[in-house]
Ligand code: SF4
């Protein structure tokens with residue numbers, strides 16, 4: 001990948017006496033090294049990609065420490081890596097995006113949790129839930145409950161997060177349970193500082209390997225009949241051991257509240273929501289500017305298992321407690337209610353009756369819930385200002401909606417994300433639109449990846465998304481029951497993650513008559529443009545930094561893999577060749593060949609290409625050398641205003657402007673400054689025989705002497721023509 005994490009790698013080297021300043025996810029990465037981790041693996045995904053990205057770029061330093069770093073093929077392979085800690089006293093950490101990654105890893109996690117671990121295990125997951133989430137709205141908490149794994153949800157403050165990494169390993173070792181640490185988007189990006197410790201060189205490492213394998217121990221296999229004993233161990237030994245350790249080491253934090261203030265009520269909060277709670281209390285005038293609360297707070301940095309005695313002690317003598325928990329089902333609230341009931345603690349418990357059942361717990365949502373709670377149990381506390389603030393928020397939104405409705409007659413349409421300017425995947429969907437005009441509409445099994453942007457306008461393409469790399473597999477039920485052939489779209493990231501086995505192998509084995517379109521952009525682009533096995537080597541980009549990299553530079557191409565597996569109908573087409581792509585799609589959808597047909601749409605991720613090209617071009621300009629950049633434009637005198645080009649492209653730099661002709665009302669198409677000259681506008685105009693309003697220009701900086709002479713001769717004639 002073209003992004004450099006050089007500065008972040010340097011931060012990992014900080015030691016005792018140094019202060020770390022930076023983001024939460026990097027603090028977690030540093031904490032892993034301070035905890036003496038022997039191995040780290042994972043599969044990238046927001047918001048935790050940085051953890052693995054930074055460690056991969058820090059490999060030379062990891063070699064110095066003896067820490068093994070593995071960029072895994074998918075989350076299942078990352079979870080399986082944790083098997084190293086079943087027998088051996090090795091601390092290991094893996095990372096991925098949840099819930100999707102945890103779903104992929106679920107089999108290995110069950111089989112890890114059953115025998116339990118000897119060395120501490122920490123699974124750092126990006127809890128991609130709530131506002132801005134890019135996946136299904138489910139909580140990782142369910143996995144901790146079902147497989148008996150520890151669930152850590154640290155308070156988003158760097159010192160606490162770092163302490164919880166170290167404590168998480170110790171807790172895992174004390175209980176033999178693997179630990180999941182969930183980090184919300186805001187926790188990953190929260191900024192702060194903490195006092196560093198020296199990194200710990202692990203006792204067992206790549207520098208000090210184990211001399212012998214462990215002795216055979218059937219009890220450490222996840223295999224019946226010993227799994228029956230494992231189930232009992234979880235309940236009778238491991239969870240009680242975890243509870244003892246959590247209480248003894250103060251992993252959950254008690255904030256007593258100001259003495260003499262409102263001790264008759266209390267708040268129990270998931271650690272990760274503590275900052276939101278404090279901000280809400282400030283809105284209600286119940287916390288000072290430094291975050292000191294007037295109400296007692298129990299912040300659960302460990303949300304599973306809960307410690308019954310700790311809950312009972314916190315609730316003792318209180319009239320009511322408000323449980324702040326995000327999302328559904330309300331696992332924690334129900335656990336607290338059941339625990340207190342069993343312990344015969346008489347108290348009113350509130351939570352989801354005052355909070356939204358679904359979605360992110362924002363400051364506004366929590367403030368509304370707290371207002372109800374405080375109004376009922378602390379009636380003497382003034383709430384006018386909080387209520388006025390909440391009402392003003394609603395009024396402001398309503399006023400904006402009314403203003404928009406007055407101006408444009410309808411509510412503002414949502415602005416979905418879209419492909420980058422010049423993305424190589426956009427032309428494929430333009431070609432698909434054109435192909436369907438010939439063969440008729442086709443069922444499109446879509447997938448996870450940048451190509452999923454095609455589900456938005458102007459393409460609106462895709463009937464289902466069943467998981468990363470699962471498109472072809474998801475078409476298996478539709479395809480035999482559909483008169484017209486089914487098309488499955490998959491990225492190269494998804495292909496290597498899962499699609500090769502679940503999709504291609506199954507389709508070949510079952511003789512599926514369908515079409516697979518693989519977007520070969522060279523990276524797992526949607527997760528941050530990480531390299532994959534088919535990413536070409538570094539020499540290729542060094543030779544021509546501004547050129548599209550061709551994956552034929554690499555031995556392990558997708559084509560050779562598919563050929564080896566027995567795919568007989570395969571075409572590789574450059575994505576920007578819209579007409580060729582259209583014809584290839586039409587052929588694949590209508591050919592008499594009845595087996596699996598694979599089209600490989602080759603075109604390097606434009607984002608990666610620009611990251612490489614921009615510094616190279618800047619350097620050329622700095623040194624006074626010639627630089628030529630292609631730009632497309634629309635001749636506004638020719639544009640007839642039907643905007644067919646925009647409906648076929650969707651490029652954000654191809655937009656509209658007022659018609660300069662006072663006799664024409666329709667706005668004209670216009671290419672604005674961000675155009676990277678990818679060529680799609682020209683290709684679309686040709687493939688769809690659009691109006692001839694597009695032109696291609698070259699912007700030359702530092703032209704040669706010959707170019708200056710030619711321009712000097714041309715310029716007067718051009719000016720004269722413009723005047724006539
Ligand atoms: S990251 Fe790359 S592949 Fe993804 S939308 Fe942008 S240019 Fe396209």
Ligand code: SF4
Nearest residue numbers: 651675676678679681
């Ligand atoms: S050529 Fe067209 S599609 Fe390509 S970047 Fe420019 S405006 Fe966008």
